[in-house]
Amino acid sequence: MREGRLLRGVHRTHTGVHPALESVLAAILGLLVGAVIMLLWGYDPWQAYWALLKGAFGGFGYEIPTSVARGVPLILTALTFSICLRAGMFNIGAEGQMYVGAAAAVTVAYLRLPYPWHLLVGVLLAAAAGAIWSLGPALLKLTRGVSEVISTIMFNWISRFLVFYLVAYVLVDPRQAQRTVRIPFSARFPILVPGTDLSAAVYMALGFALLVYFLLWHTAVGYEVRAAGLNPTAARYGGISIRRTVLLSFALGGVAAGLAGAATTMGLPPTYAIISGLPDLMNLGFDGMAVAMVGRNHPIGILFAALFFGGLNAGGRVMQFYGENPVPLEMVRVVMGTIVLAMAIPELVRIFPALVRAGRALVRRAGPAQGEEA
Amino acid sequence: MISAGARERKRDGYFLRAEGITKVYADGTVAVRDVTLELRPGEIVGLLGENGAGKTTLTKILSGLLPPTRGRVVSPRGPVRFGSPREALDFGIGMVHQHFALVGTFTAVENVALSHERPLAPLALAATRAGLERLMAESGLKVPLDVPVEKLAVGEQQRVEILKVLSREVELLILDEPTSVLTPLEVDELFAFLRRLRGEGKSIVLITHKLREVGAITDRVVVLRKGALVGDVRTADVTKEELAQLMVGRAVGTRAARAVELSTEEIPAHAAHGAAAARGPGVLHVEGLTVPGDTKPVAVHDLSFDVYAGEIFGIAGVEGNGQSELVEALTGLRPALKGTATIHGRNILGLDPRQIYRLGVAHIPEDRWRLGLVLPFTLAENAILGVHRWPQFRGPFSVLRWGKIHAHVRSLIERFEIQATGPGAPARSLSGGNQQKLIVGRELAKDPAIVIASQPTRGLDVGAAQYIRDILVEMRDRGRAILLVSADLDEVLALSDRVAIMYEGRFMGVARPEELSRERIGMLMGGVRG
Numbered sequence: 001m002r003e004g005r006l007l008r009g010v011h012r013t014h015t016g017v018h019p020a021l022e023s024v025l026a027a028i029l030g031l032l033v034g035a036v037i038m039l040l041w042g043y044d045p046w047q048a049y050w051a052l053l054k055g056a057f058g059g060f061g062y063e064i065p066t067s068v069a070r071g072v073p074l075i076l077t078a079l080t081f082s083i084c085l086r087a088g089m090f091n092i093g094a095e096g097q098m099y100v101g102a103a104a105a106v107t108v109a110y111l112r113l114p115y116p117w118h119l120l121v122g123v124l125l126a127a128a129a130g131a132i133w134s135l136g137p138a139l140l141k142l143t144r145g146v147s148e149v150i151s152t153i154m155f156n157w158i159s160r161f162l163v164f165y166l167v168a169y170v171l172v173d174p175r176q177a178q179r180t181v182r183i184p185f186s187a188r189f190p191i192l193v194p195g196t197d198l199s200a201a202v203y204m205a206l207g208f209a210l211l212v213y214f215l216l217w218h219t220a221v222g223y224e225v226r227a228a229g230l231n232p233t234a235a236r237y238g239g240i241s242i243r244r245t246v247l248l249s250f251a252l253g254g255v256a257a258g259l260a261g262a263a264t265t266m267g268l269p270p271t272y273a274i275i276s277g278l279p280d281l282m283n284l285g286f287d288g289m290a291v292a293m294v295g296r297n298h299p300i301g302i303l304f305a306a307l308f309f310g311g312l313n314a315g316g317r318v319m320q321f322y323g324e325n326p327v328p329l330e331m332v333r334v335v336m337g338t339i340v341l342a343m344a345i346p347e348l349v350r351i352f353p354a355l356v357r358a359g360r361a362l363v364r365r366a367g368p369a370q371g372e373e374a
Numbered sequence: 375m376i377s378a379g380a381r382e383r384k385r386d387g388y389f390l391r392a393e394g395i396t397k398v399y400a401d402g403t404v405a406v407r408d409v410t411l412e413l414r415p416g417e418i419v420g421l422l423g424e425n426g427a428g429k430t431t432l433t434k435i436l437s438g439l440l441p442p443t444r445g446r447v448v449s450p451r452g453p454v455r456f457g458s459p460r461e462a463l464d465f466g467i468g469m470v471h472q473h474f475a476l477v478g479t480f481t482a483v484e485n486v487a488l489s490h491e492r493p494l495a496p497l498a499l500a501a502t503r504a505g506l507e508r509l510m511a512e513s514g515l516k517v518p519l520d521v522p523v524e525k526l527a528v529g530e531q532q533r534v535e536i537l538k539v540l541s542r543e544v545e546l547l548i549l550d551e552p553t554s555v556l557t558p559l560e561v562d563e564l565f566a567f568l569r570r571l572r573g574e575g576k577s578i579v580l581i582t583h584k585l586r587e588v589g590a591i592t593d594r595v596v597v598l599r600k601g602a603l604v605g606d607v608r609t610a611d612v613t614k615e616e617l618a619q620l621m622v623g624r625a626v627g628t629r630a631a632r633a634v635e636l637s638t639e640e641i642p643a644h645a646a647h648g649a650a651a652a653r654g655p656g657v658l659h660v661e662g663l664t665v666p667g668d669t670k671p672v673a674v675h676d677l678s679f680d681v682y683a684g685e686i687f688g689i690a691g692v693e694g695n696g697q698s699e700l701v702e703a704l705t706g707l708r709p710a711l712k713g714t715a716t717i718h719g720r721n722i723l724g725l726d727p728r729q730i731y732r733l734g735v736a737h738i739p740e741d742r743w744r745l746g747l748v749l750p751f752t753l754a755e756n757a758i759l760g761v762h763r764w765p766q767f768r769g770p771f772s773v774l775r776w777g778k779i780h781a782h783v784r785s786l787i788e789r790f791e792i793q794a795t796g797p798g799a800p801a802r803s804l805s806g807g808n809q810q811k812l813i814v815g816r817e818l819a820k821d822p823a824i825v826i827a828s829q830p831t832r833g834l835d836v837g838a839a840q841y842i843r844d845i846l847v848e849m850r851d852r853g854r855a856i857l858l859v860s861a862d863l864d865e866v867l868a869l870s871d872r873v874a875i876m877y878e879g880r881f882m883g884v885a886r887p888e889e890l891s892r893e894r895i896g897m898l899m900g901g902v903r904g
Contacts, residue, residue: 218773218774218776219772220762220767220772223755223758223774227759230750230751231747234744234748235748236727237705237727237746237759
């Protein structure tokens with residue numbers, strides 16, 4: 001049974017369809033619904049999707065590198081969600097942890113170091129900031145029993161306005177008040193394809209995804225995290241400390257989100273800074289949750305899902321300029337939303353037999369009124 | 375004020391009759407076998423039986439929660455068939471379950487109103503309150519009406535549950551082990567109230583395994599054993615000894631049903647074996663152990679015992695008498711209140727499960743799905759639960775040695791005859807017997823000094839159950855100490871070298887199985903020291 005090795009840990013769902021195929025079907029369904037909506041609004045879906053496809057994957061010189069670059073932060077924020085989900089928790093906090101990571105990365109501008117070390121220090125600062133920020137909800141959960149869903153959402157708002165403040169008053173560039181100081185050359189991820197946004201940050205994201213895969217499926221620590229996520233009672237019986245797995249998965253998720261912050265500052269030309277209002281960061285944490293779902297919360301699946309979502313983002317920009325009646329960018333978000341909804345269909349399939357049974361029971365109750373049967 | 379229905383019942387002499395009820399569950403278990411039973415107004419019937427005797431299944435059929443496989447329920451008005459508990463309630467049959475169906479954050483009034491609610495109708499809180507106040511005055515059952523029920527004592531919650539059912543004007547009230555959560559004083563109050571209900575002409579069924587209660591309150595006793603009705607007698611005409619005998623079974627004309635069980639002839643055989651193998655040094659020493667329960671403040675009271683190498687120490691008793699809490703305390707899953715417990719002289723209280731396993735404890739848990747296995751995990755992943763940090767499975771940097779783990783699992787599959795496609799198969803795909811073999815294999819691979827086995831054969835077919843029992847005996851013969859907790863009396867008696875009978879957190883007696891008659895054991899299990 002070697003073929004299944006790579007996607008080990010992706011569990012079959014109720015439809016009986018392979019989870020990877022299920023994700024593909026959800027994506028196709030999302031695109032179809034998008035097409036129907038475009039038709040209703042009088043756009044030409046063929047033309048729009050053709051533009052989107054060309055814009056996303058039409059060439060190696062610009063389109064594909066751009067799609068990959070768009071996927072890089074999504075890989076990392078998706079990992080944040082997935083690591084915690086594997087440990088049995090809903091961590092909605094990637095967004096805020098990423099903001100804090102980005103702010104921490106910008107602080108390297110005040111340091112003077114030679115090239116690879118300066119970059120490394122920035123990455124480590126961002127990772128540490130993300131991890132520390134994620135410990136808030138983790139500790140609240142462990143000490144006070146606060147639901148991580150609530151606390152991570154609240155921490156998102158705290159970090160959002162904290163970083164707004166930092167950008168406006170602390171890290172601000174005295175000459176360019178709309179953004180922070182720029183990250184110096186010695187702390188920037190090298191650009192891999194000139195003229196595109198694709199930087200060496202992609203290696204960091206890939207490496208971290210592989211590291212998470214190895215950690216979860218090839219170490220005793222990861223084994224404990226997965227056991228605690230699937231059956232906490234059995235995990236306790238197995239001598240596993242749930243406290244430890246909660247702390248560890250939150251911290252690791254925070255590191256991933258912090259790295260996403262590093263990728264979107266130290267690896268994002270041309271600004272290499274945080275712009276006031278955080279336009280380059282906004283929603284990447286939330287989109288990461290969609291990527292995690294489509295990627296079936298598996299590090300390898302996430303890589304493919306992030307490429308797909310990155311392509312949608314990159315291609316969507318092209319779509320809105322293409323032809324005489326271009327389709328607005330918002331349509332791409334409709335497609336993304338539909339895909340996420342379609343991912344919930346396996347659950348519907350499970351509910352469906354229950355509905356059928358309930359219907360039959362109703363008929364049976366009405367039945368004896370008509371006539372007694374043996 | 376006698377309703378038309380009541381007059382009708384008076385004339386016919388019964389309220390409800392179960393005729394030839396048989397219930398076969400989807401997995402083939404026969405829970406109830408051809409039971410015929412009549413319930414009359416103004417009578418309290420005790421329904422007596424061991425765990426798994428079919429008491430709850432029978433009452434669920436009577437109250438409309440389950441349809442019978444064969445047989446029918448008849449009232450003087452003709453056959454009745456309930457599609458839901460609500461229909462049964464409309465007919466006048468109410469059941470108070472062991473586990474209350476109350477919304478914890480709602481008050482008593484809200485809970486009762488909720489039970490009356492029809493979909494989409496507004497909650498009639500004011501009317502419900504008035505009704506409840508009248509009912510409390512009539513019945514003498516007092517509960518605080520405006521406190522969330524989760525803040526009430528368990529006895530009060532039960533009263534809310536009873537009021538909920540009474541508020542529907544029931545004629546037949548079924549109570550499932552109502553006293554198991556009550557203090558003695560609360561039991562007295564409950565019984566006084568039930569007598570009053572009887573005086574009003576209601577029919578009452580009391581499910582219990584406590585012989586004392588049967589004698590104290592019932593008019594008639596119905597005894598179930600292995601799903602079959604083995605006794606239906608007036609309480610005044612029967613002694614506790616006779617009831618105990620009926621309950622645990624001994625030549626009561628059900629030979630056929632007993633053919634699949636361990637034959638009683640096997641008991642001396644095993645015991646002789648145990649006597650031949652000299653008892654070794656003490657392994658587990660427990661002294662004054664007091665353990666809290668989930669619903670009761672104390673589930674295990676001041677318990678002291680020793681388990682020696684080369685013996686099986688069995689704990690018999692009806693479930694819910696503190697056995698689970700005792701095992702959990704000994705395996706690091708539940709903190710103890712008082713007392714000491716040592717393995718080879720080293721304290722184990724306060725340690726976490728992994729530290730306890732290190733001291734040579736293997737734990738076969740009572741619930742293999744909740745505790746013993748992570749069902750979506752593969753066999754390999756499940757085979758290292760609890761030992762995943764041992765050096766033979768874990769290399770440097772915490773890296774798991776999957777190669778060695780898989781080899782280990784393959785040897786387990788072979789040695790314990792586990793039917794599985796391989797180490798990579800999910801544990802979920804295995805049958806219950808093979809899942810249990812996997813757990814047993816994993817635990818015995820720890821090379822333990824003591825095996826704590828809780829309900830190790832529950833739910834297994836005869837072959838798998840016997841296989842597990844043979845392994846436990848083999849471990850005993852190889853000089854290991856075994857602590858066996860089982861609600862299956864035949865099993866405990868057949869395997870154990872010494873048996874303790876546990877009742878309400880205490881040992882009623884410890885003896886060699888051959889020193890105890892089954893009547894005596896039945897009495898002890900029912901809380902009668904005699």
